[in-house]
Structure formats: structure tokens, C-alpha cells
Amino acid sequence: MTEQRVKWACEYCTYENWPSSIKCTMCRALRLRGPIITEEPYKNSPDRDPNLEWDPPRTESGRSLLICPDSSARPRVRSSSIVEIANKWSCQMCTYLNWPRAIRCTQCLCQRPRTSSPTESPQTSGCRPAVHSPLDTCEEYNDRNRLNTHQQHWTCTACTYQNWAGxxxxxxxxLPKPNNQEAIELPESADPSPLIIEQDVARWRGICSGSQGQRRSPPMAKREDHVKMDFQRIELAAGAVSKEEQEVDFKKLKQIRNRMKKTDWLFxxxxxxxxxxxxxAVEAYKSSGGDIARxxxxxxxxxxxxxxxxxxGFTLxxxxxxxxxxxxLAILLTEVNQQAAKCIPSMVCPELTEQIRREIAASLHQRKGDFPCYFLPDLVTFTLPADIEDLPPAVQEKLFDDVLDRDVQKELEEESPVINWSLELGTRLDSRLYALWNRTAGDCLLDSVLQATWGIYDKDSVLRKTLHDSLHDCSHWFYTRWKEWESWYSQSFxxxxxxxxxxxxxxxxxxxxxxxxxxASLEQxxxxxLAHILRRPIIVYGVKYYKSFRGETLGYTRFQGVYLPLLWEQSFCWKSPIALGYTRGHFSALVAMENDGYDNRGAGANLNTDDDVTVTFLPLVDSERKLLHIHFLSxxxxxxxxxxxxxxxxWLDCCVTxxxxxxxxQKSSRRRNHPLVTQMVEKWLDRYRQIRPCASLSDGEEDDEEDE
Incomplete structure (x- = not known):
């Protein structure tokens, strides 16, 4: 009995591989259980030509069969396995030709039908005549795809997959088949390649399987690049649908995409x-100032x-x-509760807020000369209106709950006395500071600066862009100051x-x-x-130490102190500062309430101001009467x-109490303030004036009950 050499056939490309190979030589697929192909060794073949060094095996028709494991040419299949290959069954989902022993489709894992497909041609049926001539498996495979592609199909509206009519x-x-979805007869020219079909099946199978399980979040690399990828993904999905729909739907989708803004794409x-x-993606939408309840x-x-x-109607x-x-969900619910509970002027008047933003962007100028820094030409200081004191106490309490950050106010006043610690300033001189509620995004410093001046947020990142351009254009000037200050600070500690x-x-x-x-979080x-852009000093009243949620001290904050526009000429700057508060990595605007300029508010100093000017006295010392640090001195x-x-x-208008x-x-005037800011504050205050009669009525009913 002659010795047999055993080969195994790849289930993907039907290539006959040598017994010692673990992977297919052609497609590099792992070896699976497949049909065993046996052939006699070359040396013991009875039909071997003695003049040749070796004689290749021959088929039943006498034609030689070359099997070259290292060749890139597509092999021919031996006649001994022709019948078994011809009995392959075609998958109803992806039209892939599977081996007769396979229970599931190798490509899409679909269950093998119990009976033969009604759309199957006689060539693929089990009762076929004997084949005596070798067939090219690839040609048969391509013919099968062409035959199955020309059948009736219907397109899924969710994933655009071509399904069988039955x-x-x-x-x-x-997804269930729509009632009005009819089968589409594909033209002969639309003959997709089997490779494309298999790739589409694998891609959509991964999408469907991934949506059922829990997906991992991508790494937090560059948020801007990640958002661009989302834009492309949404546009590609919309484009795929539009190609399958009618021309009217395509035009409608195109109009929708053209109307979309950057905020809409972020949403x-x-x-x-x-x-x-x-x-x-959610954090990117939040940081852009998007509405969580949209x-x-x-x-x-x-x-x-x-x-x-x-x-x-769905929200995030x-x-x-x-x-x-x-x-x-925990992050979104916290953000929704904060936005629902707060009612600040910029939220009440969105139209005026947009006009103010455009006004700020249009008023920015760049100084010509050796120090080309950007600056704002107007001196604007936001203060709470004095008309608040005319409201009933219950309405005043509601107003302060809406506009103030009670947690920041408590931390700066009680936990570490940073503001309002002096009875002389808070009571007699009426210079109490209020911490306005601010967004928790990474732009809290820029938002607090605009809140302390114009009463709005830096929603369009106008101030951030100005900050970057000023740093870039004046890099040499700021770099010299920063390097010298950091060197001195490290040596002093x-x-x-x-x-x-x-x-x-x-x-x-x-x-x-x-x-x-x-x-991104900003630094000193x-x-x-920013002090140079505003052309005025900035005083930061902040906690001295970083603390954990357990109250453990982690280190120094280094934010508290005075920031002066030292690189400008003094005559080019204003001496009226703004105040900011800093707590646990968060900045808040500290503003005062308007006063009438009475009761000798100058503490003995001659202010030379009229009654319309509000003067707020900001301490330049801490609660221990130590002078506040001045940052970035040479x-x-x-x-x-x-x-x-x-x-x-x-650099400041100073006096001693x-x-x-x-x-x-800090001097501010209602007449000198910007008219848009004044109008925004008035509209915001009207909301609380409207609930005044209800509050007065309830107070009157309580008084009547007490009299009884």
C-alpha cells in the first residue's frame, strides 16, 4: 500500500495547504477543521515520467494539477474533491459559499437553512450530475455572487443592508421590514465585489454586536480631534442614507446639514x-456652553x-x-439641577447677551509698537443693582439664591476668612462682596473676568482667543517676566x-x-x-491651600494676590480693579452692590465724585493684616x-481707612456703564419685580392672621 500525503483545505480561500502549516499560505487564516485532501506521493506515482525529476499529479481527465505552496497564483482544485466543493451551500444573508459540514456561515455566523434555498440554482443543489472536468472555485464563487445579487432585495433603513425579499x-x-418597503431589482451593472460584501458584513456585524454590549470610551487625547472625528462620522452616516433615499430626501438632508452650526454638531x-x-464628547459639549436640557x-x-x-424630544x-x-447620568443631572436653579442676567436675556459678545469682539484692538498686546478700550464694571433692596425680603432671598454661589460664598467667608472679614468695610463702608454663580467648565477664569466686567460668560471663547494671541505676539515680554518670577519664587521657598x-x-x-x-485650566x-488686556489691576481673593474632599491640605494655591499690568505705561491703564474669588480649582466673580455715595464712604479721603458713582473698597491686606503679594515683579x-x-x-487708587x-x-457709574449691560440687568430685575405682588399678598395674609 502506497504512502499517503495528507493536505488540509482552507475554509476561506479553499487553498490546499501542507500538513505542517498552521496558517493558510494564501490568506493567512488559521487552520480549522476542513475536508482532508489526499494524494499519492510524486515518487511512487505509477504514471510518473521517468525522464522528469518529479511528475505532478494528474486529474481524471489527464490534465496535470500543479500545487505550489509558495506561489501567489490561485490554485486549481483536484478532481477528487470537485463534488464536495460543488456541494457547498450558500448563506442566505451574505451569499458566502460554505463547506457542506459547516453548521453556521463562516462570515456572518448565520444558521444554515435546513432545506435548500429556493433561489439556489441547479448548479448549487445537492442532486447534481457528476462533474468530470476541473472547475475554478473562484469563478464559481463569483458567478454565485452575481446570481444571488440579481435577486429581489429590500434595503434596511437603519443599516442600509441589502436583505432577501423573503x-x-x-x-x-x-430591524423589522417596513410595510411599504418593496424589493429592489438591482441592475446588472451594480455587481458588487464579494470582498466588498464580506467587508460590509463584518463592519455592520461589529457595529450591531458593539451596540448590544458595553463599549469602552476612547482615550482622552485631543478633544478637538475627537470632535472632528464625530463630525465626520455623523456626516458619513447621513451621506450613506441620502444615497439610498429619493432625490427629495437628499436635498432635505443637505439643507439640514447646511443649517447646522458648530454647537449643533457638538450636541x-x-x-x-x-x-x-x-x-x-459630552464634556466637549458642556465646555462649549451647550444647554444640557436641549x-x-x-x-x-x-x-x-x-x-x-x-x-x-430626547435629551442627553x-x-x-x-x-x-x-x-x-450623575454628571448630567448635577448640571441640569444647577442650570434650573440659577437665573443670572445673561441667561434671562440671550439676545442682549449676544449683542454684548459682538460688542466685545468688535472693540478689541491691538497696540502698535514693540508690545503688540490686545486690549479693551472700555472701562466696564458689573455691580448688583441697588433696586434689589426695594424688593420684599422673600423675593430678595430668592434672587440671591439664583444669582449667587452659596457654597463659594460660605467657603470664602467662613471656612477661610478671605472676603467680608472686616466689619468696617462690610458694615460702615458698605463694601460687601458677592460671589456670582459661574459655570463649572474649564473656562471659569475667563467667565469670571467677563462676569466682573460685562456680566456675561465667554461662551464664544473670544477672550480665550485674545489671551492666546496676546501671549503669542508678546511672547518675549511675558516670557521674560514669567521666567524671572518663577526663578525668584522657587528660591524664596x-x-x-x-x-x-x-x-x-x-x-x-x-x-x-x-x-x-x-x-483647559489656566494659571497665574x-x-x-488678562490684566493687560483689561488694562486694569486684578485682585484675586483665594484660599491659600489646596484641600481634598476630606479636608486634608495638599499644597499652596499661589493664586491669591494682585496682578498689575506692569508692561503697559501707567497713563494707559485704569486704576479701578476687579475682584475674583478662587476656591478648589474654581474662579468666581466678586462684585459689589450699588450704593448712593452717602455717609462719607471715602473714609476721610476726598473722592471728588458725584452721587451716581459707586465706590467699593477692596482690602489690599489679608485677615492677618499682611500685604497681598504682587505677582510677576522684576x-x-x-x-x-x-x-x-x-x-x-x-497703580491703584488707594486710601487708608x-x-x-x-x-x-473700585469705582463704577451707572451713567458711565455700557447701555447694553444696564438694559440686561433691568430686564433681569423685572422678573423679580413681577413676583413682588404675590409676595406682598402672602405677607399681608400672614399679618392678618397674626392680628386675629
Whole structure:
């Protein structure tokens, strides 16, 4: 009995591989259980030509069969396995030709039908005549695809997969067949390649399987690049649907996409992020100032093109509940509760707020000369209106709950006495500071600066862009100040180290990059640059130490102090400062309430102001009567406390109270204030004036009950 050489056939490309090979030589697929192909060795073949070194095996028809394991040419199949290959069954879902022993389809894992498909041709049936000539498997496979493609199909509206006419559900996403969906006869020219069909099946199978299980969030790399990927993903999905729909629907989708703004794309990306478990897309939408309670419209649902996930009227909270995103749900509910509970002027008057933003963007100028820094030409200071005191006490309490951040106010006043610690300033001089509620996004510093001046947020990142441009154009000036200040600060704390110039440059490049990224946290250098953009001093009243949620001290904050526009000429700047509060990585605007300028508010000093000017006295010392630090001083400006006090008097309107406290005067005038800001505040105050009769009526009823 002659020795047999055993080969195994690849289930993907039907290539006959040598017994020792683990992977297919052609397609590199792993070896699976398949038909065994046997052939006699070349040397023991009875028909071997003795003049040849070896004689290739021959088929029943006498033609030689070459099997070259290392060849890139497509092999021919031996006649001994022709019948078995011809008996392959075609998958009803993806038309892939599977081996007779396979129970499921190798490509889409679909169950093998119990009976032969009615659309199967006689060539693929089990009762076929014997084949005596070798067949090309690839040609037969291509013919089978062409034959199956020309059958009646219907297109799934969710995943655009071509399904058989007899199927009631989509083979990929299990979406039921629409009642009005008729089978589409594909033209002969639309003959898709089997490779494309297999790739589409694998791609859609991965999407459907991924939507059922829990998906992992992508790494938090570059948020801006991630948002661009979401834009492309949404546009591609919309484009895929539009090609399958009629011309009218295509034009409608095109009109919808043209009307979409950047905020709308961010909202759609956030919706898709909730479904897929991507927290970065939700954070990007929040940092842009988007409304968490925004609902999906019919056009947006049509553009997203996933009816199984998105419905009209759904918000991010609805999607988080539907897909069980507990981590996102906690963040979204906290944001919704804060926005629902707060009612600040910029939220009440969106039209005026947009006009103010355009006014700020149009008024920005760049100084010509050696120091080309951007600056704002107007001196605007936001204060709470004095008409609040005319409201009933219950209405006043509601107003303060809406506009103030009670937690920040309590932390700055009680936990660490930073503001309103002086009875002389708070009571007799009526210079109490109020912490306005601010967004929790990474732009809290820029928002607080605009709140303290114009009463709005930096929603369009106008101030951030100005900050980046000023840092970039005046990099040499700010870099010199920053490097000198950081060197002195490290030595003053006993950190005797020196950095190479390359390390200084790397740190400075990081500071520049923070200014250009929306939502990125900012540092002391950025406050120093903002003082130059405003052309006025900035006083930061902040906690001295970083603390954990358990109250453990983690380190110094380094934010508290005075930031002066030292690189400008003093004659080019105003001496009226603004005040900011800092608590646990969050900035808030500290504003005062308008007063009538009575009762000798100058503490003995001659103010030379009329009754319309509000003067607020900001302490330049802490609760321990130590002078506040002045940031980013040069070597010749550094000195003892007397020299720093002299420097403060040069850049600010300073005076000394009767209690001997050095204070800076913040002056604001209703007549000199911007008219748009005044109009916005009046409209906001009218909301509380309308509920005054109800409050008065309830107070009167209580008085009547007491009289009885």
C-alpha cells in the first residue's frame, strides 16, 4: 500500500495547504477543521515520467494539477474533491459559499437553512450530475455572487443592508421590514465585489454586536480631534442614507446639514457619545456652553439616522437613562439641577447677551509698537443693582439664591476668612462682596473676568482667543517676566534648583498651549496677561491651600494676590480693579452692590465724585493684616513691604481707612456703564419685580392672621 500525503483545505480561500502549516499560505487564516485532501506521493506515482525529476499529479481527465505552496497564483482544485466543493451551500444573508459540514456561515455566523434555498440554482443543489472536468472555485464563487445579487432585495433603513425579499427582519440589526418597503431589482451593472460584501458584513456585524454590549470610551487625547472625528462620522452616516433615499430626501438632508452650526454638531456628537459611552464628547459639549436640557428635533434625529437609539424630544439625560450610563447620568443631572436653579442676567436675556459678545469682539484692538498686546478700550464694571433692596425680603432671598454661589460664598467667608472679614468695610463702608454663580467648565477664569466686567460668560471663547494671541505676539515680554518670577519664587521657598533653557522653553510652550485649548485650566501667567488686556489691576481673593474632599491640605494655591499690568505705561491703564474669588480649582466673580455715595464712604479721603458713582473698597491686606503679594515683579521692583505698598499706590487708587487698613477703590457709574449691560440687568430685575405682588399678598395674609 502506497504512502499517503495528507493536505488540509482552507475554509476561506479553499487553498490546499501542507500538513505542517498552521496558517493558510494564501490568506493567512488559521487552520480549522476542513475536508482532508489526499494524494499519492510524486515518487511512487505509477504514471510518473521517468525522464522528469518529479511528475505532478494528474486529474481524471489527464490534465496535470500543479500545487505550489509558495506561489501567489490561485490554485486549481483536484478532481477528487470537485463534488464536495460543488456541494457547498450558500448563506442566505451574505451569499458566502460554505463547506457542506459547516453548521453556521463562516462570515456572518448565520444558521444554515435546513432545506435548500429556493433561489439556489441547479448548479448549487445537492442532486447534481457528476462533474468530470476541473472547475475554478473562484469563478464559481463569483458567478454565485452575481446570481444571488440579481435577486429581489429590500434595503434596511437603519443599516442600509441589502436583505432577501423573503426575510421579515434585517439580517444585521434585526430591524423589522417596513410595510411599504418593496424589493429592489438591482441592475446588472451594480455587481458588487464579494470582498466588498464580506467587508460590509463584518463592519455592520461589529457595529450591531458593539451596540448590544458595553463599549469602552476612547482615550482622552485631543478633544478637538475627537470632535472632528464625530463630525465626520455623523456626516458619513447621513451621506450613506441620502444615497439610498429619493432625490427629495437628499436635498432635505443637505439643507439640514447646511443649517447646522458648530454647537449643533457638538450636541449631536454628545448624543452619539452617550449612546457609545464616550464621556469626552459630552464634556466637549458642556465646555462649549451647550444647554444640557436641549431636546432632539426631527431633523436632528433624521441626520443621526439611528431610529432605534434616538427619538424626537430626547435629551442627553434621556439617552443616559435609556442606555444605562450611570456615570454620565450623575454628571448630567448635577448640571441640569444647577442650570434650573440659577437665573443670572445673561441667561434671562440671550439676545442682549449676544449683542454684548459682538460688542466685545468688535472693540478689541491691538497696540502698535514693540508690545503688540490686545486690549479693551472700555472701562466696564458689573455691580448688583441697588433696586434689589426695594424688593420684599422673600423675593430678595430668592434672587440671591439664583444669582449667587452659596457654597463659594460660605467657603470664602467662613471656612477661610478671605472676603467680608472686616466689619468696617462690610458694615460702615458698605463694601460687601458677592460671589456670582459661574459655570463649572474649564473656562471659569475667563467667565469670571467677563462676569466682573460685562456680566456675561465667554461662551464664544473670544477672550480665550485674545489671551492666546496676546501671549503669542508678546511672547518675549511675558516670557521674560514669567521666567524671572518663577526663578525668584522657587528660591524664596528654598527650592534651590536651576533649569536649562530647553526646560524653560518646554514649560512656556505648555502655558501657550493651555491658552489655545477651550476648557483647559489656566494659571497665574494667564491672569497676568488678562490684566493687560483689561488694562486694569486684578485682585484675586483665594484660599491659600489646596484641600481634598476630606479636608486634608495638599499644597499652596499661589493664586491669591494682585496682578498689575506692569508692561503697559501707567497713563494707559485704569486704576479701578476687579475682584475674583478662587476656591478648589474654581474662579468666581466678586462684585459689589450699588450704593448712593452717602455717609462719607471715602473714609476721610476726598473722592471728588458725584452721587451716581459707586465706590467699593477692596482690602489690599489679608485677615492677618499682611500685604497681598504682587505677582510677576522684576528684580528691581522686588523689595520690602514699604516698596510694594508704594507700587500699589502708583497703580491703584488707594486710601487708608480709619481702622488703618490699606484699601483700593473700585469705582463704577451707572451713567458711565455700557447701555447694553444696564438694559440686561433691568430686564433681569423685572422678573423679580413681577413676583413682588404675590409676595406682598402672602405677607399681608400672614399679618392678618397674626392680628386675629
Amino acid at each position: 426575510t421579515k427582519k434585517c439580517g444585521l440589526c434585526d 449631536l456628537s454628545a448624543c452619539a457619545g452617550v449612546v457609545e459611552g464616550d464621556l469626552a 431636546q432632539l428635533t426631527a431633523d436632528e434625529v433624521q441626520l443621526l439616522n439611528r431610529s432605534s437609539a434616538f427619538d424626537v 439625560v434621556h439617552l443616559a437613562i435609556r442606555f444605562k450610563r450611570q456615570d454620565m 528654598g527650592l534651590h534648583f536651576s533649569l536649562r533653557e530647553e526646560q524653560w522653553q518646554e514649560d512656556w510652550a505648555f502655558i501657550l498651549s493651555l491658552a489655545s485649548q477651550p476648557g 501667567t494667564h491672569i497676568f496677561v 528684580a528691581h521692583e522686588l523689595g520690602n513691604e514699604e516698596q510694594q505698598e508704594k507700587l500699589l499706590r502708583e 480709619e481702622g488703618g487698613m490699606l484699601v483700593a477703590m
